[in-house]
Amino acid sequence: MTTDSQSIERATERLATIQDAIDRSARLTGRRGADVRLIAISKTQEADAIAPLIAVGQRAFGENRVQEAQAKWPALREAHPDIELHLVGQLQSNKAADAVALFDTIHSLDRASLLTALARAMDAAGRRVPCYIQVNIGDEAQKGGCAIAQTSALIADARAADVPVVGLMCVPPAEVEAAPYFALLAKIAREEGLERLSMGMSGDYETAIMLGATDVRVGTALFGERGGAA
Numbered sequence: 001m002t003t004d005s006q007s008i009e010r011a012t013e014r015l016a017t018i019q020d021a022i023d024r025s026a027r028l029t030g031r032r033g034a035d036v037r038l039i040a041i042s043k044t045q046e047a048d049a050i051a052p053l054i055a056v057g058q059r060a061f062g063e064n065r066v067q068e069a070q071a072k073w074p075a076l077r078e079a080h081p082d083i084e085l086h087l088v089g090q091l092q093s094n095k096a097a098d099a100v101a102l103f104d105t106i107h108s109l110d111r112a113s114l115l116t117a118l119a120r121a122m123d124a125a126g127r128r129v130p131c132y133i134q135v136n137i138g139d140e141a142q143k144g145g146c147a148i149a150q151t152s153a154l155i156a157d158a159r160a161a162d163v164p165v166v167g168l169m170c171v172p173p174a175e176v177e178a179a180p181y182f183a184l185l186a187k188i189a190r191e192e193g194l195e196r197l198s199m200g201m202s203g204d205y206e207t208a209i210m211l212g213a214t215d216v217r218v219g220t221a222l223f224g225e226r227g228g229a230a
């Protein structure tokens with residue numbers, strides 16, 4: 001794996017820039033940067049691109065496909081058992097057991113059928129994986145996420161099934177100002193008594209933090225542009 005000095009330097013620089021921005025946004029709202037978790041979204045990135053970030057201390061990573069994560073992470077994780085893996089993409093029910101075995105947190109619980117599959121997988125594995133309920137905050141037909149009106153019921157069902165729900169997650173509509181959607185997600189979380197908010201990507205993570213994000217999911221700003229479809 002390439003952890004040559006040039007890639008180490010670049011990883012150090014990008015991480016420091018983002019950490020500074022996180023600190024600044026957190027301080028503006030009376031929080032500390034250390035209370036915001038930076039999840040490095042490594043989808044489509046090869047191990048060679050990920051290794052420098054691990055080398056400079058990044059420990060939380062996110063992937064959007066179970067199979068891709070299964071192929072990449074067991075080897076990368078071997079030397080660093082303290083790495084946390086987050087699933088941030090849509091999850092098919094037939095992959096629930098694989099997801100429970102591999103990931104430390106699931107950000108995309110969005111429907112009753114997936115809840116049933118996850119509860120069963122967690123029972124079988126004897127392992128409870130913290131989940132975020134993904135909310136379809138812009139009510140977009142093509143997007144994953146639970147309808148706002150159904151969020152409360154899904155949270156109650158998850159609690160009844162002993163699936164730990166730690167917060168809410170959203171991906172706001174593209175090409176429009178994200179702030180109102182972040183504020184709406186924060187309001188729903190408050191009403192539900194949930195503490196964590198997974199929101200904000202490369203283009204809007206500072207805004208998300210000012211509106212209460214506890215987890216930001218940053219890909220491009222850490223790795224550079226992704227090649228091909230993501």
Ligand SMILES: *Cc1c(COP(=O)(O)O)cnc(C)c1O
Binds near residue numbers: 201218
């Ligand atoms: C790809 C992805 C991100 C990261 O997006 P960037 O704009 O590259 O920072 C965050 N969240 C989810 C769900 C993603 O699929």
